[in-house]
Amino acid sequence: MTPSLLISTHFTSKSYGAQPLFTDISLQVFDHERLGLIGPNGAGKSTFLKILADMEPADSGDISRKRNIHMIYLPQDDVLGPEKTIEETLFHAIPKELEAWQVSKRRQEIMSLIGVDNTRQKVKTLSGGWRKRLAIGQALFQKPELLLMDEPTNHLDLEGILWLEKLLKDAPFAFVLVSHDRFFLENTTNRIVELNQGYPEGFFKVEGNYSAFVEKREKYIHELAKLETVLSNKVRREIEWLRRGPKARTTKARYRIDKAYQLQENLEAVKGRNAQNRSVDIAFDTTHRKTKKLLDAQNLRKTLGGKLLFGNLSLKLTPGIRIGVMGKNGTGKSTLIQILNGNLAPDAGSVKVAEGLQVLTFDQKRELSEGSQSLRQALSPEGDTVIYQGRALHVIAWAKRFLFQKDQLDMPVSGLSGGEKARVLIADLMLQPADILLLDEPANDLDIPTLEVLEESLEEFPGAIVLITHDRFLMERLCDLLLYLDGDGGAEYFADYDQWLQYRKDRLPATSQSGETSQSPPNKKPRKLAYEERKELNRIEKQIEKAEGIADNLQRQLHDPGIMCDADRLAQRYAEHQEAQKKVEQLYERWEELEALSRG
Structure with a gap:
């Protein structure tokens, strides 16, 4: 059966002032297609998506859409009414032709899909991730033929991204999405289109997922x-x-x-x-320290707002180690970074560092001084030259390494895009030699070409790295150890992302898809067995059998005539028997506890 054409553009162009975004783009979208739209920052991806959605006009070219097409556009930041409840938000999207029983059925389906139980919560009480889920649920309520999504993984934690991936894999509709998340593109798309004026047609398209495109x-x-x-x-x-x-x-x-x-x-x-096709030139400087042990954190414990983030967490950093930190939003990942760099004290435990240790932190909050500061001042605050790896570079040459042109140097920092501000912060970090890099969401706002160069630079950095990111491509390529914070105070180490996925699969029921922590999450389910607890349960019967054998042996020795006539030996065996019996009782109590958890 020939697929139905939903929307097509013919020689479509768009400029802002004298700056062309894209020129003469011709593209078609068919039913059931999963199209990923990528490209460097400033290529016009979001604008092109708005043109497809009929929310912004093109400067030239023709755009045709299937007659009466049911098309929905999801922007990067939702436009939900903050005073509305979840239920009111969903009912606002009810198609008029639905009967009451159909509305009720659809409502239950969507509520189950997005994982929300309390429909009376107001939107303003939800975290960014839950707002994103609600916005997606509102769109799905209307059963679109074509869903247009601009950076749909923004605000979602890893659990939320996995939830969205599953939803899109099973979707009965076509979609076009703009994203810099390469793992997400790999798992959800069947065609990739890159907008880039470096190509003769202004774009490069490939049938297949992201790896086929690369x-x-x-x-x-x-x-x-x-x-x-x-x-x-x-x-x-x-x-x-x-x-x-x-x-x-x-x-x-x-x-x-x-x-x-x-x-x-x-x-x-x-x-x-x-x-x-040129890209930003990133290379972090190092102190060339010979010390083998850089940082040793032992038995860290931290509570915020009455919630235990982690307890008994230990971590050692040596040159060359790369540790990725994973977990839902609100589980303490950024807090851990602040403890490691000395900006926050743990409630218990210790952090010992090598003498003169140089630690650099990339903060996801992008604390870039703005005001009237120019790009020139941000890149080179001490004058027109910077000292990089012992060499003096003029600010113009330094700016070009980060894809800034000479005529941009006097523009205010406040006028830069999120990706451009991130490049300025990276430039600042590169000027400071470091033993340890603590990176809190460095991939946010960066386009794919910049991400690829960032990965290469971090791979070459000889010091230690602690990385928080939702970018699984970056984490897989860089990290040799993953630390997962489970949200209940526990912390587990994994060798790689696949091992964590298996742990997640073992820990959660097949029908469950956890949401991220928010101020108003769905009703909390009973805690399930952690990965290490499941392994403990599998071992505990043998441990009990061994402990009972030791206790029985000591019991027999108490009746041994040779021991009974020696008061000192008899007292010693009696004490050992009591200790062995206590061990058996403790193991039985722990077994019952683990069995109860395994039954949920």
Whole structure:
């Protein structure tokens, strides 16, 4: 069956002032398609999505949509009424043609899907992640044919992202989404389109998921580089010929002269496309410290607002180690970073650091001084030069490493995008030698090309790294150990993301998809067995059997004539028997506790 065309653009262009975002884009979206729209910051992805949604006009080109198409647009930040309840928010989206019984049935389906029990909560009491779930639920209530989503994973923690992935995999509708989350794109899309003026058509599209896109894009870039080399050699030969002053007396000579100039134009075009693919130049500096132990945190405990974030947490940092920190929102990930850098004291436990340790922290709150500060001042506060790895660099050259142009240097920092501000913060960190990098959501607001360079730089950093991120691609590539904070005060270490997924699968019922912590979450379910507790339960019967064997053996020794006639030995065996019996009783009590948890 031929798929139905839902929407198409034909030579669509859009500019802001004199700056073109995209030019002559022709694209089609069919029913049941899962299209991921990517590209560098400033390529016009969000604008193109709004044009598809008929929320913003194009400057030129034609856009056609299926007649009476039911299309819904979800912006990056929701527009939910803060004073409305969850129920009122959902009922606001009720299609008029539905009968009462259909409304009730649909309501129950959506409430179950998004994981909310208390429908009387007001929207303003919800966390960003729960608001995002509610906005998605409101859209699904209307059963769209085409769902257009701008950065749908924003505000969601990892559990929320996994929930959204499952929802989209099972979706009966088509969708177009803008995202920088490569793992999310890998798991949800079947076509990738990159908007980038470095491509001849202004975009590059690949049938398949994100890994298929990367493979074909790398092949294209490789071929483009080869083409530039071939053209450069041809142009060099033709220029040498032209310099000899050939006369255009024959048709053949005139043709060769014209061809030489055409080759130069082609070369400049290819160079321009290759230049469009340049990326930010990131490289963190190190102190070259030889110390093997940088930081040793033992038995850390921290409570905030009466809630235990973690207890008995230990962590050691040595040169070259990369630890990723995972957990729902509100489980204490950022708090742990603040304890490790000395900005916050633990309630119990200790943090010992090497003498003169240099620790740099990247804060997800993006605490960049703005006001009237210019980009020049932010990049080079001490004047027109910066000292990087012992060398003096002019601020213009320094700015170019982070894809800023000379004419941007005097613009206020307040006018920068989120991604541009993140690049300024990274530039500041690069000027400071470090032994340890504590990175709290460094991937936020960064486009995919910048993320790829950030990954490469962090891989080359010889010091220790502690990384908080929802970017699973970054975590998988960089980290050799994962620390998971479970929200109940527990902390577990995992070798990789797949091991954590298995732990999550074992810990949660098949039908359950946990939400993130919020001020007004669904009714809390009884605590389930943690991963280590499940392993403990599997071992405890053998431990009881062994402990009972020791107690029985000591009981027999109490009746041994050789021991009974020796008062000191008898007293010693009696004390050992009492201790063994106590151990058996403790194991039985623990077994009952674990069995109760396993039954929920």
